[in-house]
Amino acid sequence: MSLAKRILEGDIRAASRLMRDIDDRIPSALGLLKELYPKTGKAYIIGITGPPGSGKSTIVDKMVDFFRKEGKTVGIVAVDPTSPFTGGAILGDRIRMQRHATDEGVFIRSLATRGSLGGLSRSTQDIVNVMDAMGKEIILVETVGVGQDEVEIVNTAHTSIVILVPGMGDDIQAIKAGIIEIGDLFVVNKCDREGADKMERDLRMVLDMGRKRGDGWEPLIFKTEAILGKGIFELVDGVYRHKQAMEQSRGLEKKLRERTRTTFLEILETEVMAHFIEKIEKEGLLDKIIDDLMNRRTDPYSMAEKVMSEDLIKNHTK
Ligand SMILES: Nc1nc2c(ncn2[C@@H]2O[C@H](COP(=O)(O)OP(=O)(O)OP(=O)(O)O)[C@@H](O)[C@H]2O)c(=O)[nH]1
Numbered sequence: 001m002s003l004a005k006r007i008l009e010g011d012i013r014a015a016s017r018l019m020r021d022i023d024d025r026i027p028s029a030l031g032l033l034k035e036l037y038p039k040t041g042k043a044y045i046i047g048i049t050g051p052p053g054s055g056k057s058t059i060v061d062k063m064v065d066f067f068r069k070e071g072k073t074v075g076i077v078a079v080d081p082t083s084p085f086t087g088g089a090i091l092g093d094r095i096r097m098q099r100h101a102t103d104e105g106v107f108i109r110s111l112a113t114r115g116s117l118g119g120l121s122r123s124t125q126d127i128v129n130v131m132d133a134m135g136k137e138i139i140l141v142e143t144v145g146v147g148q149d150e151v152e153i154v155n156t157a158h159t160s161i162v163i164l165v166p167g168m169g170d171d172i173q174a175i176k177a178g179i180i181e182i183g184d185l186f187v188v189n190k191c192d193r194e195g196a197d198k199m200e201r202d203l204r205m206v207l208d209m210g211r212k213r214g215d216g217w218e219p220l221i222f223k224t225e226a227i228l229g230k231g232i233f234e235l236v237d238g239v240y241r242h243k244q245a246m247e248q249s250r251g252l253e254k255k256l257r258e259r260t261r262t263t264f265l266e267i268l269e270t271e272v273m274a275h276f277i278e279k280i281e282k283e284g285l286l287d288k289i290i291d292d293l294m295n296r297r298t299d300p301y302s303m304a305e306k307v308m309s310e311d312l313i314k315n316h317t318k
Pocket residue numbers: 050051052053054055056057058059093094095096144189190191192193224225226227228
């Protein structure tokens with residue numbers, strides 16, 4: 001049976017192999033991704049982001065319990081933009097989901113910067129697509145922090161959850177700009193700690209001050225104590241409420257269209273760049289262009305135009 005067919009049937013070993021090939025940038029992986037793409041788009045993708053140690057993995061782990069009880073199959077992608085290592089063992093600490101490791105219905109995969117063909121968000125999407133093709137119904141994407149990388153990653157989700165903890169104080173000002181736009185649901189975790197109510201109030205204020213969202217959704221705030229599983233039921237319910245609201249307002253369709261557009265343009269950009277760079281490098285022209293620029297014999301704008309019109313290459317090889 002072909003590898004693609006095995007993946008479509010949910011074969012874990014076949015999917016793991018493809019994911020390794022994606023990490024290692026093996027060209028045949030692209031062929032498989034092409035084959036699988038038309039079969040994707042069925043999974044519901046949930047993004048979870050927040051500062052290091054805020055309890056993302058614990059929350060994911062507890063949410064998985066609910067999805068599994070409903071009989072849904074689950075994929076988990078743990079993305080760590082700060083680590084150069086991809087795979088199981090090294091990121092194990094970050095995941096803390098060994099409980100589900102023996103469950104056939106749960107597929108867990110870690111991803112770090114090494115597997116970045118066209119950036120981490122692209123690799124994440126590739127991995128998500130493989131899980132989607134495998135038939136995973138819910139895919140949870142956990143990523144650390146709230147930087148630009150994470151914003152892009154979380155943007156690939158249907159529902160985005162931002163995790164915060166009490167006592168972050170003024171940090172809320174700092175993270176405000178990045179998270180307000182991306183969070184559909186907000187969680188104040190570690191509510192056993194002091195300051196949870198204040199955190200919630202501060203967050204509510206920041207959210208209320210923010211611009212009205214185009215999709216009409218008003219972000220919800222949940223308070224959890226993830227280690228004890230407190231508040232997780234409500235959070236899962238919040239995900240379903242957001243899903244339903246987005247489906248009714250057609251906001252989801254709009255979001256998916258926007259995402260598809262971004263992904264395509266990113267891939268096109270990568271491909272176009274690779275095409276021209278390969279071309280001028282093969283002709284040994286890159287060094288010559290740099291020389292000419294260094295000596296101010298020409299300018300980078302004209303050179304870029306020239307490369308794109310391919311005049312340079314034609315004239316040179318004539
Ligand atoms: N007190 C308290 N501790 C919690 C709670 N939830 C999680 N923790 C603990 O916080 C620590 C970090 O939890 P993780 O779930 O690994 O957090 P994370 O955000 O995934 O961490 P990274 O992936 O390393 O960024 C662990 O020791 C958890 O047991 C909570 O509600 N209360």
